[in-house]
Amino acid sequence: MRFDSWGRIRRQQRAHCEPAALTAADAPPAGLLAFGNGRSYGDSCHNDAGRLMPMQPGAVIHHFDADTGILEADAGVTLAAILAEVMPKGWFLAVTPGTAQATLGGAIANDVHGKNHHRRGSFGHSVLAFDLMRSDQGRVSCSPSDNGALFKASIGGMGLTGVIGRVRLQLMRVPSANIRQRAWRFFSLDGYFDAIDAVDAEHEYSVAWIDQLATGGAAGRGVLMAGDHDAEGGAAAAPLPPRFSVPVQPPVNLLNRLTLRAFNALYFGRAPKARTVTQIGWRSYFHPLDAIGNWNRLYGPRGLYQHQSVFPAETARQTTLELMACARAHGHASFLTVLKRFGERPQPGLLSFARPGFTLTLDFANRGGKTVAMLDALDGIVVAAGGAVNPYKDQRMSPDVFAASFPEWGALEAMRDPKLMSDFWRRTAMQLPADGGQSFANQETFQTGTDDNLKQMRQPA
Secondary structure, X not given: OOOXXXXXXXXXXXXXXXXXXXHOOOOOOOOEEEEOOOOOOOOOXXXXXXXXXXXXXXXXXXXXXXXXXEEEEEOOOEHHXXXXXXXXXXXXXXXXXXXXXXXXXXHHHOOOOOOOHHHHOOHHHHEEEEEXXXXXXXXXXXXXXXXXXXXXXXXXXXXXXXXXXXXXXXXXXXXXXXXXXXXEEEOOHHHXXXXXXXXXXXXXXXXEEEOOOOOHHHOOOEEEEEXXXXXXXXXXXXXXXXXXEOOOOOOOOOOOHHHHHHHHHHHHHHOOOOOEEEEEOHHHHHOHHHHEEOHHXXXXXXXXXXXXXXXXXXXXXXXXXXXXXXXXXXXXXXXXXXXXXXXXXOOOOOOOOOOOEEEEEEEEEOOOHHHHHHHHHHHHHHHHOOOEEOHHHOOOOOHHHHHHXXXXXXXXXXXXXXXXXXXXXXXXXXXXXXXXXXXXXXHHHOOOOOHHHHHHHHOOO
């Protein structure tokens, strides 16, 4: 079993063992790490010097209450399996990332976000409780009121505070899982920022595709897609296997500057000029790439890097343009360039990535040192703007960039299970001064699972 990350930068055999090894006396000195379904892009899901603990074998959904929308399931259950269980009963994930193939435990450990952060926050806001297995304490029950500090450190804690076991999750009631989408194209980045306040005020979901290669007056042009669960959407289709797959690894990157320029022109040209309302299936809106099995192979044998950042709203227009121009100046083209707004909800986790502002995601084929140099330059722009780089999708950020993005890293290190370690943590936090992190102060500012949140999710979206 290879246990590659989705970025496939380092492809190799990796040692693994049963999760019970965490409490065994002979745990490997280089540590252990839980592994979900390999949808993380970087090395936060790797521990190449130690061993990985696969969480999917034997994972099941234990119970779902169709009256309250509360689900209990093991951490290794995929989001696709949860959706298959709850959609026929009128419920949906309150927050869903760009793939349904992530596991429940991975969604918590990465505190994933979706297209409705301005309404629902990140995934951790819908987590009610979970069991956490630690090598030094055994099984610990965690919730906002029970071991609250450990609960909040584990949300977005990259699997380092313990092995997440059984989870209680609050689902969101919906009239249909399918979406009534309002889509239109904008001809420069100003078109997006001029519209987004009203769009987010009116709609549950919003996301923009950006043509990263467009320059001049067209720089930042794209397509804005707002959506709401359709009251007349009908029964939603169950999650299905990919409609087709990339069967073998192409010898070269097929998503290069030439092919992407043609794709971008076609995609933008086919988008509606005026706001057009259509009903689309939930899979097409939330998880379009899940329809293509092994699509990451299209980036070629050297894999791909994803760079996601968040930066303050006050300077977001300029920062977005600078990031895309920086990539072009380094000769790189991003296949999937996505721009979204994060709302004002307080972060549910100690190291949650999502915070007020705007987030830009860029995908790049790995071209070795040239690509790493470009990514370092992107990091510099983000940090100078007062933003943060997403560690859950990273494979190469420096310890200093991580510390600037997450000044509370030291508090997580203080609560890390002594037998858990990842390649990401080893090359970032473990290279920083031991006393460089702040204490876990103002814990009560991290809110999740409040009565208001639960009432809102139990009402139709």
